[in-house]
Structures are given as C-alpha cells and as structure tokens.
Amino acid sequence: MPRIQRKLMVALCGLVAVTLLATSWVAERGLRQREMARIQEALAHEAALVRVLMSELPIANSATPELDALAQRAAPATDARITLIAADGSVVADSAVRIENLAELENHADRPEVVAALAGRTGVSARRSASIGVRLLYVAIPRGGDGEGVVRLAVELADVEAAVAGLRRRLALAGALGLGAAILLAFAISRLAVRPLSEMRDALRAIAGGDLQRRIRPRSDDELGEIALAINGMAGQLGLRFDEVTAEKEQLGAVLAGMVEGVLVLDTDGRVALANPRLRELLSIWGEVEGRKLVEVVRHPEIDAALHETAESGVPVVQEVEVGERTLLIHAAAFPESGPRMGCVGVFHDVSELRRLERIRREFVANASHELKTPLTAIRGFAETLLAGSVPPDKARSQLEVIVRNSERLESLIADMMELSRIESRRVALQRSEVDVARLARALLTDLEPRLSARALTAEVRDTDAAPAWADRRAVEQVISNLLDNAAKYTDPGGRIQVEIGARADAVQVAVSDTGIGIPPEDQARIFERFYRVDESRSRALGGTGLGLSIVKHLVQSLGGEILLESEVGVGSTFRFTLPRADRRPA
Numbered sequence: 001m002p003r004i005q006r007k008l009m010v011a012l013c014g015l016v017a018v019t020l021l022a023t024s025w026v027a028e029r030g031l032r033q034r035e036m037a038r039i040q041e042a043l044a045h046e047a048a049l050v051r052v053l054m055s056e057l058p059i060a061n062s063a064t065p066e067l068d069a070l071a072q073r074a075a076p077a078t079d080a081r082i083t084l085i086a087a088d089g090s091v092v093a094d095s096a097v098r099i100e101n102l103a104e105l106e107n108h109a110d111r112p113e114v115v116a117a118l119a120g121r122t123g124v125s126a127r128r129s130a131s132i133g134v135r136l137l138y139v140a141i142p143r144g145g146d147g148e149g150v151v152r153l154a155v156e157l158a159d160v161e162a163a164v165a166g167l168r169r170r171l172a173l174a175g176a177l178g179l180g181a182a183i184l185l186a187f188a189i190s191r192l193a194v195r196p197l198s199e200m201r202d203a204l205r206a207i208a209g210g211d212l213q214r215r216i217r218p219r220s221d222d223e224l225g226e227i228a229l230a231i232n233g234m235a236g237q238l239g240l241r242f243d244e245v246t247a248e249k250e251q252l253g254a255v256l257a258g259m260v261e262g263v264l265v266l267d268t269d270g271r272v273a274l275a276n277p278r279l280r281e282l283l284s285i286w287g288e289v290e291g292r293k294l295v296e297v298v299r300h301p302e303i304d305a306a307l308h309e310t311a312e313s314g315v316p317v318v319q320e321v322e323v324g325e326r327t328l329l330i331h332a333a334a335f336p337e338s339g340p341r342m343g344c345v346g347v348f349h350d351v352s353e354l355r356r357l358e359r360i361r362r363e364f365v366a367n368a369s370h371e372l373k374t375p376l377t378a379i380r381g382f383a384e385t386l387l388a389g390s391v392p393p394d395k396a397r398s399q400l401e402v403i404v405r406n407s408e409r410l411e412s413l414i415a416d417m418m419e420l421s422r423i424e425s426r427r428v429a430l431q432r433s434e435v436d437v438a439r440l441a442r443a444l445l446t447d448l449e450p451r452l453s454a455r456a457l458t459a460e461v462r463d464t465d466a467a468p469a470w471a472d473r474r475a476v477e478q479v480i481s482n483l484l485d486n487a488a489k490y491t492d493p494g495g496r497i498q499v500e501i502g503a504r505a506d507a508v509q510v511a512v513s514d515t516g517i518g519i520p521p522e523d524q525a526r527i528f529e530r531f532y533r534v535d536e537s538r539s540r541a542l543g544g545t546g547l548g549l550s551i552v553k554h555l556v557q558s559l560g561g562e563i564l565l566e567s568e569v570g571v572g573s574t575f576r577f578t579l580p581r582a583d584r585r586p587a
Contacts, residue, residue: 012186020175043139046078059149067093085150113140117150212239262348311344375406430472434582438463459497466501469508469579482548483512491516507578518569528553
C-alpha cells in the first residue's frame with residue numbers, strides 16, 4: 001500500500017475518531033454537569049428543610065445529644081450525610097460519626113463550602129472525605145444570621161459515576177462501529193485518489209533526477225489533469241532554463257578561475273555567496289565557505305569593516321590592507337545599483353610586488369644617491385683645494401691619490417650598477433655550456449692566493465663527485481668570485497675559507513663557507529638587497545659597493561638556480577647555491 005494511501009486512511013479514520021471522541025466528551029461532560037446540578041439543587045432544598053427542623057435548637061461550640069439525634073433522624077429521610085458545624089468550624093453533629101468521636105474530627109472552618117456558608121452564601125464542593133475516605137459532593141447553607149453555624153449535607157458521587165460509565169460504554173460501542181465503517185470507506189477513497197498521484201510522483205522524481213524529457217499523460221479534465229499539464233509545462237521550461245544556467249555558470253566559473261584577482265560576494269545577511277580560487281589563495285582560506293558568516297571565513301577586521309561599510313551605505317570602498325606578508329587593494333561595491341540590495345562584491349588585487357618594487361626603487365634611489373655622493377664629495381673637495389693653489393707640492397700628491405681612489409670607487413660603483421641593471425633586464429646573453437665548477441673554483445682560489453696569504457687565510461676546494469653544471473661560465477665565475485671576495489674581506493686573519501661542490505638529484509650544489517664575523521639573524525633576510533651592508537664602515541673601508549650579493553642572487557636566478565644563506569655571528573657564514581646539471585638538461 002502506498003504511503004500516501006496509508007496517510008489518507010489514517011487521516012480519515014483519525015477524523016472519525018476525533019469526531020467520536022469529541023462527541024463522547026461533550027455528551028459525558030453534559031451528563032455529569034446535569035446530574036451534579038440536579039444533586040446540588042436537591043441537597044440545597046433538603047438542607048433548608050433540616051435548618052427548619054432545627055430552628056428551635058441553637059448550635060453551640062460543642063456537641064449536644066439533641067443535635068446529634070436530629071442529624072441521625074434526618075439522614076435516612078434525605079438519603080445524605082448531615083453535618084452541623086458551629087461558627088468556629090467545630091463539628092457539633094454528624095450523621096456518619098458517633099457523638100463521642102466528634103472531638104477527633106478536624107476543624108472545618110477552612111472547608112470551601114463552610115467558608116462560603118459562614119459568609120452567608122450556599123457553598124458547594126466535591127472532594128474525598130478525610131473522615132470516611134469516600135468522594136462526596138458537599139452542599140452547605142448558613143444556619144441563620146450573625147454566624148449561627150452551618151448546615152451541610154453530603155452524598156456519594158457513585159451514582160453519577162455509574163451513569164457516566166454506562167454512557168461511556170455505549171459511546172465506545174458506537175465509536176467502534178463508526179471507526180470500522182470509516183476504515184472501509186477510507187480505503188476505497190484513498191485507492192481512487194492515490195493512483196494518479198503515484199504517476200505524478202514517479203514523473204516528478206524523474207524530472208528532479210535530471211530527466212527533463214519525462215512527461216505525464218493526463219487521465220481526466222479535473223484538477224489532477226490540470227496539474228499533470230502544469231508539470232509537463234514546468235519540465236519544458238526547466239529544460240530551457242537549465243541549459244541557460246549551465247552555460248552561464250560554466251562561463252562565470254571559467255572567468256573567476258582564470259582571474260588573477262580574488263573575488264568575494266556576500267548576500268544581504270553578510271554570508272559568503274561566492275569565493276573564487278584566487279581569493280582562497282590570497283587569504284589562505286580552506287574548506288567550504290559558502291553560507292558562512294564573513295567573520296568566520298576571513299579573520300581580518302579591516303576586510304570585514306570595508307565590506308560591511310559598503311553593504312550598509314552602498315558607497316564603493318577602495319582600501320589597502322595588510323594580510324600577512326601580502327598587501328591587498330580592495331575594491332568593494334554593493335549590487336545592484338538600483339532596486340532592493342542583494343549584497344556586495346569585493347575584488348582583491350595583490351599589489352605586494354608593486355609596493356615592494358616601489359619600496360626598492362625608493363631605497364635604490366636613496367642608496368645610490370648616498371653611495372655616489374660620498375666619493376663625489378671627496379673628489380670635489382680635494383679638487384677645489386688643489387685648484388686654489390694653496391697646497392704645498394709635497395701634499396698635493398696625497399690629495400691627488402684620494403681623488404684617484406674615489407674616482408676608481410665611483411667607476412666600480414657605476415660598473416656594478418650597470419651590470420646589475422643588465423642582469424635584471426635580461427639583456428645579458430647567457431652562453432650555456434658544460435662548466436666544471438670545481439676546476440673553476442680552484443682557478444679562482446689560485447688567482448686569490450696573494451691576497452689570502454697577505455691576510456694569513458687558508459682556503460680549499462672539496463669536490464664530492466660533482467657533475468658538470470649547465471651554465472654560463474662567465475656568470476658562474478662572477479658568482480664564485482664575488483662570494484670568495486666577501487669571504488676574504490670579512491674573515492679575520494688566521495681564518496679558513498672552503499668551497500664545497502657536490503651533486504644532487506637534478507642540480508650541482510656549491511657552498512662557499514668562511515669562519516668570518518657572521519651575519520646577525522635580523523640582517524640575513526635583507527643581505528641580498530642593493531646597497532645593504534651589515535657593517536657599513538668596514539665594507540667601505542674594504543672597497544665594497546654593496547651590490548655584490550645582489551648581483552650574485554640575480555645571476556644565480558638567471559641561471560635557473562637558487563641561493564641560500566646560513567650564518568652565525570662569531571662563527572661564520574655559508575652561501576649555498578645550485579646550478580642545473582649538464583646531464584639532466586632538456587634535450
């Protein structure tokens with residue numbers, strides 16, 4: 001049996017059951033209320049008769065034989081329990097309790113019906129009797145004026161409950177018969193109603209599963225037939241819309257995936273609706289982000305503030321933010337421009353490299369100006385002194401030597417700057433060939449031997465089965481020469497320099513080590529920048545231009561390798577760089 005048929009049957013049977021229960025409850029309640037009202041009226045009338053009978057007997061605060069005898073005589077006549085209560089709540093007579101046991105009864109001043117009777121009204125209450133343990137209906141009336149006491153009658157409610165139980169049994173029998181008939185009728189009606197619905201269900205499942213060519217054959221001209229025609233029309237429209245959405249989604253996905261900018265779209269609730277791959281890369285976002293709050297996805301208060309400002313005001317925002325080591329330029333705008341606001345979009349441009357280049361350019365101009373100004377100042381000063389003609393001949397030679405030395409420094413500085421410019425602009429034509437790096441390093445150490453001997457430095461080349469490198473010989477020579485020159489400059493007399501050459505899986509690795517002064521950790525990240533010096537006074541005194549390591553880095557990178565630094569202050573430094581292996585070069 002289909003589930004919807006079971007539901008229809010349950011609904012129809014439930015409706016019948018609820019109707020029967022409601023009818024039974026109303027009937028039972030009406031019968032109970034009618035019987036209770038009748039008994040209350042009868043008890044009130046009989047209580048009034050008892051009050052007339054005892055009109056000559058005053059109710060004191062203690063039991064008397066006369067009152068007890070009256071209660072005992074009147075109880076059989078009224079078929080009720082009669083209780084006479086004094087004004088202070090004490091029981092002075094009770095047809096169900098012997099006179100000698102009345103003192104054991106509780107004070108009745110707090111009984112609801114007694115309270116009402118003492119106030120001059122007729123009191124009614126139904127509850128279980130504390131003295132005899134039976135559920136009773138109490139009716140109490142005042143004895144007379146000025147709080148003379150209370151006359152209370154009580155009857156058991158067993159007759160009322162018996163009448164209600166009989167009615168309940170008859171209603172249950174009628175309900176069972178009605179429910180059986182309802183089940184049969186519900187089965188027939190649901191069977192007829194469910195058949196076309198089952199066909200529609202199967203068709204809708206197929207359409208929802210992607211079979212947009214599925215159609216339903218209408219079996220009638222009623223509402224179910226109209227629904228079948230509407231489903232067929234809906235399937236046709238869905239097919240057209242699906243093709244359009246698929247094409248647009250593929251185009252949008254291709255555009256977003258190919259963008260170098262990060263794109264973030266928020267809906268009106270501030271939740272992420274879209275984030276392209278570039279944005280995830282820029283902000284280091286992983287996992288599912290669609291549907292989550294912006295603050296849960298992007299933990300950068302400046303980005304959150306910029307997008308929320310745009311979403312709330314509708315005014316475009318352009319702002320730069322720092323995210324780790326990146327500098328991002330945000331262009332945020334709400335959409336659409338008119339009509340109800342649907343959300344906002346933020347486009348993130350990575351301007352880190354641009355800002356770095358701007359900083360390098362500013363620093364380069366400042367450093368170059370400073371480096372050029374120093375020798376030019378010395379040259380101009382001594383030239384003006386000589387031009388004045390006031391310098392003795394014996395001192396003129398020393399001043400001319402200063403001019404020549406600073407001119408040579410200026411020439412070396414300009415040559416290094418031009419060399420670095422050519423390397424960076426890729427205007428240096430590299431003539432690649434097989435280079436025996438170990439042999440080249442030994443030749444350079446031989447050329448450097450006089451300088452090393454003058455400073456009492458020892459140097460050696462260690463070759464551990466190194467393969468030939470595929471590189472430009474002149475470039476490799478310049479790299480090793482610069483590194484050896486730095487090692488000789490910054491190693492104190494008696495120190496040691498070592499060139500170690502070894503082979504890795506796809507590269508030749510060269511390490512130039514010394515036992516020199518070392519480089520502090522805070523300076524190691526900037527050691528390859530132009531004009532950067534750890535010890536400026538010592539560098540200038542030794543004739544350094546501050547461009548040697550920058551030239552080394554760019555030459556290594558242009559050869560397809562990498563360079564790293566390991567250094568410890570007072571222990572020494574090691575520069576490691578790699579070159580492509582000749583036997584691993586592309587065919």
